Amino acid sequence: MSNLNIYTKKLRESSLRPTRQRLKICExxxxxxxxxxxxxxxxxxxxxxxxxxxxxxxTVYNTVHAFKKKGYLKEISINSDKSYFDTNVTDHHHFFDEDTNELIDCGDKEIDSINIKKNITGKKIKSVEVLIKVATDNQNQN
Amino acid sequence: MSNLNIYTKKLRESSLRPTRQRLKICExxxxxxxxxxxxxxxxxxxxxxxxxxxxxxxTVYNTVHAFKKKGYLKEISINSDKSYFDTNVTDHHHFFDEDTNELIDCGDKEIDSINIKKNITGKKIKSVEVLIKVATDNQNQN
DNA sequence: ATTTACATTAAAATAATTCTAAACTGTTGA
DNA sequence: TCAACAGTTTAGAATTATTTTAATGTAAAT
Structure with missing residues (x-):
């Protein structure tokens, strides 16, 4: 399948028509x-x-949010300043470099599986995410 | 030590003068x-x-941020909509109830210790936080 | 080809947060 | 004690990220 067709499919699955602008975003x-x-x-x-x-x-906001809703993008919360998105939608965790404000993937395998002993009655776990903040040294710890 | 003195101490340690407004915030x-x-x-x-x-x-923003900087408050990142703060500054994790938008503490002891196998050269780990999103059921998984 | 429903856009609206500048108040030291 | 200074408060303006609006444009169904 050509890239164009893949994009069109992703867009349609996100209930979006494949327009010129959206195809560029996909690219x-x-x-x-x-x-x-x-x-x-x-x-x-x-x-x-x-x-x-x-x-x-x-248009950028709309398209990104539609992809997020469909699961083609993931949103990562680091601080309230900005929304970060990730094109890697598999289960994984993140390092956040406080010096450069960069996100770095931390694979599922690079952290021992997380065993949660507590549960909230009547609620189901939707996601478990680990955020590891790093910095060169005596930075503010946030 | 009276509450008032405790507040005054916390403020001074955060390089803030104990003013009427700030003492109210402390209270x-x-x-x-x-x-x-x-x-x-x-x-x-x-x-x-x-x-x-x-x-x-x-004044509220300034004071809260000074306390955060000093470590008397903790900031929790859940989504980009809002900044959540926590008066519990000990090491612990969180549940976030997507139905009610409420944060619930998850003590350090309720999660097995997290062993990170990867490290970023030249960087030191500043914090490790686990965020567990929960919801009643077929909610959007974010 | 026409129609219709969905899209795009610039600009306005909103919301969270920060900045500004003028008026005010703890604090220090004479 | 009290003047003088440095730090504070405040309303409102500014900023930034995001969403909404309403007019115009375009994909797709007939």
Whole structure:
């Protein structure tokens, strides 16, 4: 299946029509061989660099959120400053480098499985995420 | 030591002068026997209910951030919507109830210790936090 | 080809947070 | 004690991230 068809499929599965703008977004998100992390701002900048025409911020937000809802993107919460997204939607954890504000993957296998002894009555566990903040040294610990 | 003196001490240690407004904030944050979670918005509402005079938002932000910096409060990242703070500054993890948007403590002892096999060269681990999202059932998994 | 429902866009609206500048108040030391 | 200074408070403006709006444009079904 061609990339174009893959993108079209992803869009349709997210209840989105394959428009010129959305296909461009797909190209940026899903064509690299490595998964990566980005903020909406990052994505917008990449799009602007790649394109002659520019895509409205609203479209970027809508598309990213539709993909997130469908599970084609993951949102990572680090601080309230910004939303980080991850094109790697498999189960994994993260390092956050406080010096550079960068996210680094930490595979499921790099942390011993987490055994939770407590449970909340009537509630089901939806996700378990570990965030490891790192910095060079005497940084503020947040 | 009287509560007032405790508050004054905490403020001074955070490089803040003990003013009327700040002492009121201390009273709300540090007098309850149980620790609790709050957003700036929550805190402002509590202050408004308790007080005849009102405290400016800027003062609330400044004071909370100074306490966070000093380590008298902890910030918890759940999503980008809001900043949650915790008056429990000991090492522990959290459940986040997606139905009610409530944070629930999960003691250090309720999760087996986390063994991280990977490390980032030249970086030191500053914190390890586990966030367990829960919901009644077929909720969106975020 | 036409129609219709969904999309795109710029600009306005909203929400959380930070900044500003003027008025005020702890604190220090004469 | 009290003047003088340095730090504080405050309302409101500014900023930033995100969402909404409403007019115009476009994919897809007939």
């Amino acid at each position: 940026v998100l899903f064509s690299p061989d490595k998964t990566f992390h980005f903020t909406i701002n990052d994505l917008t900048k990449i799009l602007e660099e790649k394109l002659s025409e520019k895509i409205s911020l609203a | 709300v944050l540090f007098s309850p026997d149980k620790t609790f979670h709050f957003t700036i918005n929550d805190l402002t509402k509590i202050l408004e209910e308790k007080l005849s005079e009102k405290i400016s938002l800027a």
